[in-house]
Amino acid sequence: MNIDDKNYAHTLLPESAKDFKTMLKAAAGNTMDVNISDIEVSGHKCVFVAAEGMISTQALSELVFHPLMEFNLDHKASAEEVYTFLTQQSLMTIDRQELSTFGEVFMRLFSGFAIIFIDGKNKAVSLGIQGYDKRSIENPSSDTNIMGGQDGFIEALRTNVSLVRRRIKSPLLKFELMQVGKVTKTDIAISYLSDKVDKKIVDEIRKRLMDIELDTIFSTGYIKPFLEDKHKSIFSSISTTDRPDSMCIKLNEGKVGILIDGTPFALILPSVFIEEFRTVDDYTTRSFYTVYIRWIKYLSFILAVALPGLYVSIASFHPGMLSHRLLLNLVASQESTPYSLTTEAVIITIMYEIMREAGIRLPKAVGGAVSIVGALIIGDAAVTSSLISAPLLIIIGLTATASFVIPGLNQQTSVLRLVYIAVGGLFGLYGISILTIAVIANTCVLSSMTVPYTAPVSPLTVNRLTNILGRPSFLRLQKTKRRVEDLTGVKK
Amino acid sequence: MKISSWQLLILLFLSRIFIAITYFTLEDISPSVMMSTSAISVATDMVLVIPAIFLYKNYPDENVIISAFKVSKIFGIILTVLYFIFAVFMIFRTVRFFLYFFENAFSNLLPTLVVGVMLIAAAAYVAHLGIEAAARSSSIVFAVFILLLIAVVATTAEDFDITNYYVEHIDTNDVFGGIVSGLSRSSEIVVLVLVLPYLKTGITKSVYGFLLLKLLFVEMIILLCMLFLGGYMEAVQFPFFTVCSFAKAPFVDRLDAIFLVVWTLIGVIKLSLFTISLRPASVLLKPLQNSAVTNLVPFVLGGAPALYFAYKEQMIIPLLDNELTAAAIVLLGTVIPLVVLILRRFKREKN
Known part of the structure; x- marks a missing residue:
């Protein structure tokens, strides 16, 4: 089958390892950063694929190669037996997925996964052993505070997800992963608390993100205009933060956070003008x-x-x-x-x-x-x-x-x-x-998302004014449920 | 795009208070009589707005013009033209009045043409942004106005002279004159029958809230001027402005420039409201309903003659307190909505 860098996305994986390698090289255009190796698992032929510098060699050795070498049946393993071992019986890594198209293979490959193709089975398995170099977690650069947490987001999406998850240990916190950008296929995670958020807002954000047809997404500024309702204002109704604790506070108010791979800033929406005057320190003093x-x-x-x-x-x-x-x-x-x-x-x-x-x-x-x-x-x-x-x-x-x-x-x-x-x-x-x-x-x-930027001042939401004129005490905060929907000016 | 009853109340209030804080006539009547006639005028307004309330309660998504179109297309077109002419006239009157005040209170500050063009441009911009932007802005402007009022009262309170307040007998001529004067300044009754489709709920709260707030503030402003200025009040054309000129705050020697800021903010809101109120009625212009050009048309038609007359120093006071304007307001704000209501009911029963 003819395959190239244009039509690879929906092309199904072949059965033979030889064809797989040929097609993979054709689609990747012999790029130097894709490493392809033949391996044998209990006598059965497999192909191992990984992107240069994207996987952890230690994890590869301990979590993948070591178990594969130990998988020795008393006979030459069949394709089905190897496949079952990789997907069900081994404990190589928790993050593994069955792949059936070259589009899926490249997506996982360039996200730092190791790919194992089994000869005779038109499927591959991806194993999450990412190990690319990334910046260590440091103090937030733009939103510094005195008494709050001192860790900020970094460029790696999954690290940022873990920073938020560590603070909200609840199954109600959801992260939805999607790829945006026709060329970059940038990972974007929509996060929200399912019991607090208005589902319509999440649906609308998801729809707007999926409709983006930009080739590249490298920072928050690329997707902001697609999420704003109107573009007539000099202000933006979407705020950014590089603080996980700040994002958690906003999520708890029913807002939606958007994390973008490659940038240490999260988008928060809907956002209102008056929030620009609040910091995490407001709740520590x-x-x-x-x-x-x-x-x-x-x-x-x-x-x-x-x-x-x-x-x-x-x-x-x-x-x-x-x-x-x-x-x-x-x-x-x-x-x-x-x-x-x-x-x-x-x-x-x-x-x-x-x-x-x-x-x-x-x-x-x-x-x-x-x-x-x-x-x-x-x-x-x-x-x-x-x-x-x-x-x-x-x-x-x-x-x-x-x-x-x-x-x-x-x-x-x-x-x-x-x-x-x-x-x-x-x-x-x-x-x-x-x-x-x-x-x-x-x-x-x-x-x-129907929330006026000037709320709760105009339209006036009287019971939210306390958080503008002053700061409600924690005794009061624990008794009231603050949700962003209350700011729409519509009485429910 | 809908606004709350509170937002409509504030919009109407600011539109009305613009004239009250600028100018009120005191020809042959004392301030205390003016306070009484203002109250009577508000009572009259309370009756005159009843058709608008019924119109909203029966047809909440329609204004008087849309309703008229449902009676007959010709009737709708006639009303569109009538209300458009009224809006243009009100823009003309407001701009002319604004320029008159500006020339007198802040003489030689800026050329009249510049002042007028800037005012019209700002109002057209706000109108272009729509009713939600205007309504939300009006809440902020209202807060600024209250702050100004507090500042004026606080800084002039020590000079209040209670002996300046005296009560006079009111005769029928005063009452009639007061009602005509009040009505000719109450263009909001007409604006109301046009902006009804924008309102979410609470027409009664909006309308009667607006009238009560208007009464409260008009009385308060007259009383403030009366207590502070005394007999001098009858000699000045802009009493509230004069009070502001005398007010001395710790950081500012005079509050008249602050008054200019608040007054301009209110003026822009008032002007934009006329164009915005026409928008749901411009059924015939649907494709161009909110284009920048369409929004500019009433401003150009009303603003250009206002600038011309300002340049010629003509057409000032007769525009404000006359029977013709009062009659037009009663016709467009009460009689026509009532006729439309009756015709709609008649047509429904016929069907």
């Missing part, structure tokens, strides 16, 4: 402190987005709002600078963004140096040489610091800040108002 920190975060968001814009617009268009003393100080500081306040604010904001981007992309050691150059040398020199006024530098510095408080909204705050400066500088508070209502509406239009 005392209630009063959590409330205090939450309000600091809300304030930080407003400062990060609007403070420079407000400053520019008030100083340029509405100086009457400021007290005389403050106004005089501002005028004095502005008199020595050559540019208008708006131009200054735009320049320094762009400079800050350049330095931030450089700090992120460069190695950590050099990144620190960039910060020093930015803060000490350029900032100080700009003020000393009267290119930038000192109050504006303070405002931008405060704004930049405030934006670090809510890392999940960094993309939005960065762009909105600049837009607010431009609009505030050109049109004053009137422009700020127009922009604000546009941003509010743009945020409000967003929903994911």
Whole structure:
């Protein structure tokens, strides 16, 4: 039978080992990373296939070759006897599967499984002895905390699954595996708690993932647009986390987590705006402190987005709002600078963004140096040489610091800040108002799986407001069932 | 796309409060009389909204135009044109009124054309996003408005003079004038009969909640201005704005600019509501129902003349408190829905 790299997926396995090898080589195009070996099991001819560097040699030796060598019948084994031994009688590995097409063979082969084909039986068996190199579990890079767990997701999907499973030891926690990406066949696991989740949401997510026709899936960003309801908003109703404990909290609220092989971030949906202000530490500190920190975060968001814009617009268009003393100080500081306040604010904001981007992309050691150059040398020199006024530098510095408080909204705050400066500088508070209502509406239009992004504030869900204004105590949490469906604004 | 009764209540309330916080006439009547006539006006509104309530209870997925189409196609087309003209007129009136206030309260801040175009663009954008976005935004704007009100009361409370409050005798002319004035500002009665298909449940809660909230806040604003400004209130055109100008908070010397922010937010919501309310009625334009161009048409038709008259400094006060506008609101908000209801019942019995 003619087989190549186009039609292999549904081609059935042949009976003879010779044909199997020929067809396998033809489909794989003699790639160097597929190792094919002939072996004999109790005198019966078999073919062993594994991908280079994907299996554990120790596991291969102890769990596969050793039992196979010990399988010695007093006669030459038949194909059926070898097959029965591999699939039912041996304890080589728990994760084994019967394969009947080349599509299945390649899928398992490149996922790190060892494949054993038995001559005379048009089936193969895959054995889970993955042993590819992977990063060890480390602290989460983007969502650090003080008192919570210190382990974060890594690039290996199965390790991430185990990190979640270790925290929820219940059969109600489900993981559904599927492959997405026409070329990459990336493993994606949908996870949820079956008693908490709305089944319609899971069905919808499954359907949307299966409908994706992209060739490649390498990160969360590839599949996010396919899972969002509307694309008109600058915000995203799907959050990401690299913390297993954070994902478990969300799953317990009836949300769905999506783990993608090759990326240390999980997608959580549906997600709401206000969740960007919550961290795992909120549940490890005392209630009063959590409330205090939450309000600091809300304030930080407003400062990060609007403070420079407000400053520019008030100083340029509405100086009457400021007290005389403050106004005089501002005028004095502005008199020595050559540019208008708006131009200054735009320049320094762009400079800050350049330095931030450089700090992120460069190695950590050099990144620190960039910060020093930015803060000490350029900032100080700009003020000393009267290119930038000192109050504006303070405002931008405060704004930049405030934006670090809510890392999940960094993309939005960065762009909105600049837009607010431009609009505030050109049109004053009137422009700020127009922009604000546009941003509010743009945020409000967003929903994911029928859950509005602005819930529970709008639409209002009164009994969920406690988790916004403050943090409900654990005594109260244990009495209430919090599910994401309650946020749809529909009374049930 | 449906909204809750609370969201509809807030949408209608913001639409109405826009005028209340901007301007109220005090020609020949005292603030205390105005408080009384406002209450009478709300009582009148409570009667006038009854056909809308019955329309919703009988045909929850239809508004007055869709219902009219089920009576006869010609009737439906006539009503579509009528309500469209009304919406365009209200957009014109709101934009003109907005620009008038802006020119007077924030003179020389920005060119009128820029102010008008920005307002229309924002309202068209919100309208394009749809009723859900507008309704959810309105809840947030409502919260901001309440914060402003609290800030104004808190910062001016020490200057309240209780002797500024006095009661005067009301005569029939005052009552009639108050009702006409109240009605001509109550375009929400017409908006209501158009937005009915968007409502999930709870029409009575929405409508009477809105009217009671309106009464509460209008009375509160008049009282606040009265206690703070006293006799000076009759000399200023924008009493609430004047109070805000005098209010002095710890971090801000004057609250009038804050008022500008809240007032603009409310103005955009009010304007977008007119276009959104037309959408379920645009049966004839179904393929273009929510295209950006279709949404822009009422804004261009209403906004362009408003900008023109603003430039010419014409057509201001007569638009607000006149009998013709009040009559149009009664006709479109009460009489026509009642006629549609009767015709639908008549047709059903005939079938």
